[in-house]
Amino acid sequence: MSEGQIVLENVTKNFGGTVAVEPINFEIKAGEFLAIMGSSGCGKTTTLRMLAGLETPSSGEIRLNGERMNELKAHERETPLVWQTLALFPFLNVIENVEFGLKMRGVEKPERTERALKWLKRMEIEQFANRSIDQLSGGQRQRVALARALVTEPPVLLLDEPLSALDANLVVRMQSVLTRLQKELGITFVYVTHSQSEAFAMADRVVIMSAGVIEQIGSPREIYRSPASRFVAEFVGTNNIISGTVNEREKHTITCDTALGTIKSKLDDGNTTHPIGSSVELVISADMIELSQEETFSENEIQIQFVGEEFTGSVVTLYFEDANKNELLVQKQQRDIELLKLTYGSKIYAHWNSIDVFCLPNAKTG
Amino acid sequence: MVNDKSIVWLLRVYLLLVFVFIFLPIITSVVFSFNSDRFPSLPLGHFTWHWYDKVYNDPDTWDAIKTSIIVALSASTLATIIGFCTAYTDFRYNFRFKNAYLALALLPPTIPLIILALAMLAWFSKIGLSGQIWALIIAHTVLGAPFAMAIIRLRLQQMDKDLESAAWNLGASEWATMRHVIIPFALPSIISALCLTMAVSFDEFAIAWFVSGLNKSVPVVILEILQGNVDPQINAIGSFVFAITMTLVVIAQLFLFTKKPTNN
Numbered sequence: 001m002s003e004g005q006i007v008l009e010n011v012t013k014n015f016g017g018t019v020a021v022e023p024i025n026f027e028i029k030a031g032e033f034l035a036i037m038g039s040s041g042c043g044k045t046t047t048l049r050m051l052a053g054l055e056t057p058s059s060g061e062i063r064l065n066g067e068r069m070n071e072l073k074a075h076e077r078e079t080p081l082v083w084q085t086l087a088l089f090p091f092l093n094v095i096e097n098v099e100f101g102l103k104m105r106g107v108e109k110p111e112r113t114e115r116a117l118k119w120l121k122r123m124e125i126e127q128f129a130n131r132s133i134d135q136l137s138g139g140q141r142q143r144v145a146l147a148r149a150l151v152t153e154p155p156v157l158l159l160d161e162p163l164s165a166l167d168a169n170l171v172v173r174m175q176s177v178l179t180r181l182q183k184e185l186g187i188t189f190v191y192v193t194h195s196q197s198e199a200f201a202m203a204d205r206v207v208i209m210s211a212g213v214i215e216q217i218g219s220p221r222e223i224y225r226s227p228a229s230r231f232v233a234e235f236v237g238t239n240n241i242i243s244g245t246v247n248e249r250e251k252h253t254i255t256c257d258t259a260l261g262t263i264k265s266k267l268d269d270g271n272t273t274h275p276i277g278s279s280v281e282l283v284i285s286a287d288m289i290e291l292s293q294e295e296t297f298s299e300n301e302i303q304i305q306f307v308g309e310e311f312t313g314s315v316v317t318l319y320f321e322d323a324n325k326n327e328l329l330v331q332k333q334q335r336d337i338e339l340l341k342l343t344y345g346s347k348i349y350a351h352w353n354s355i356d357v358f359c360l361p362n363a364k365t366g
Numbered sequence: 367m368v369n370d371k372s373i374v375w376l377l378r379v380y381l382l383l384v385f386v387f388i389f390l391p392i393i394t395s396v397v398f399s400f401n402s403d404r405f406p407s408l409p410l411g412h413f414t415w416h417w418y419d420k421v422y423n424d425p426d427t428w429d430a431i432k433t434s435i436i437v438a439l440s441a442s443t444l445a446t447i448i449g450f451c452t453a454y455t456d457f458r459y460n461f462r463f464k465n466a467y468l469a470l471a472l473l474p475p476t477i478p479l480i481i482l483a484l485a486m487l488a489w490f491s492k493i494g495l496s497g498q499i500w501a502l503i504i505a506h507t508v509l510g511a512p513f514a515m516a517i518i519r520l521r522l523q524q525m526d527k528d529l530e531s532a533a534w535n536l537g538a539s540e541w542a543t544m545r546h547v548i549i550p551f552a553l554p555s556i557i558s559a560l561c562l563t564m565a566v567s568f569d570e571f572a573i574a575w576f577v578s579g580l581n582k583s584v585p586v587v588i589l590e591i592l593q594g595n596v597d598p599q600i601n602a603i604g605s606f607v608f609a610i611t612m613t614l615v616v617i618a619q620l621f622l623f624t625k626k627p628t629n630n
Contacts, residue, residue, distance in 0.1 A: 087532035
């Protein structure tokens, strides 16, 4: 079995006495868009810097195309990085910035200019070739940084939260630029971010890290619908996580007693790991919950009280409480909510399908 | 506020007085350097280039100017190189006793000049350098290096730390990064440091007087003329030194302050 383009094997990193990265193992396939996601200090940037050769792993091995990279110095690698600060050279103009990597590789001036211009064109910034960096807008700088990193036509591009300094509307545009670029070039992108929306919008696979440990690796859909741990379920955001005890089980369904009442969960794999009497954690995605004014007498139905809302564009997150002040999050389109005519304190019914209740694996509970 | 206007006026008068206090002696000297009278007195005589002529035709003064220029160029170059290395060490590395290292690097200007001069004299005569032009160059390098370091360090502190890593990441070795990133970034401060240390060396009297021996620099010659007699050619030399020093300082200031660091 051939291994991935990049392999991290039991890689760790300590700074002095503090452990930044616990032993981590994962592979990155050639041509893949991989996002490493986690909150600050989770070790995601350290992992990226180890790939770039800016940090040396304390132990373990990093391989690129089967060859050990640990001892390779940063400037001997073909893993350009797009920096969070962009790190453009302020004393060079746009095209000189883009030419830098070629110049360092001894490419002659005419070829350098030609190749740099090609990339400026591709990034649609050729008209700024002779501008100085401080005359550019944030989005234009972003494109210069990308052109500078890609001009040497590397097999792998590393990106360290490159969009975090941009305005929200620009972020969405740059996301599509990046996705298209990655598809067209067919090279590997390793993208570090704390933003779930960025990671889920662009990546083929997402690695979720926390406190130097990998919590889950999977496609955005897998992570969203079947989180591997409570941490992931919480990190992904609008999930209701409800603790309960199994009191009944059929072939594919368990019935659990929870603070929100009896909740049924369908297990797609006929799971045997949740015996009667064991405690479980159930995840109900906020967008899977139906609301109605009248009782519908369907399974998994409870009466709740409206306590607040959070408006984020066309989608609204609604906050409800049951009679015992247990919180329930529901996500709806703005127009659906208008039909419900909600006012603070108004009572309403919520129900959801047992197929949409995900039961967290036992190992990581608590 | 009621007193607003009077405070503004008070401050203006104060500022004016400060300028008068600082510049009047210099202006006086410049004015008298063009005055035909033998002794500085009012009313003024007529305009003349005579004193400049006299200086121009005096070989001793020319030797001194030559010495001053050689020393200023060499000492400022050496001081700037040393200052740059020290500042870069501070920027790049963290090590134990770094604060002690920095304090040591900034020490020379805190030592009274006379003591520094005496120590230099004693030391140079021990190693047989006394009276040679090298002695003056070394002494002025020691004096200038802390200034150069302070200026360059200020500039390096404004540099995005990622810039250096970004250069490595793009295939630049550490030496290439030094040449293509660090030095270009620090260039305004390097030029500034060169000018300022040159000015320091050109102006410096105390140490020069002690260690220069026969290689007299301009300030030493001025003192010797002054000790001998009152001669308006001192005003001429003084104006000349003032013009050079001010030019250097102004150039240094221009590079230090108009080139605002551009962060992205």
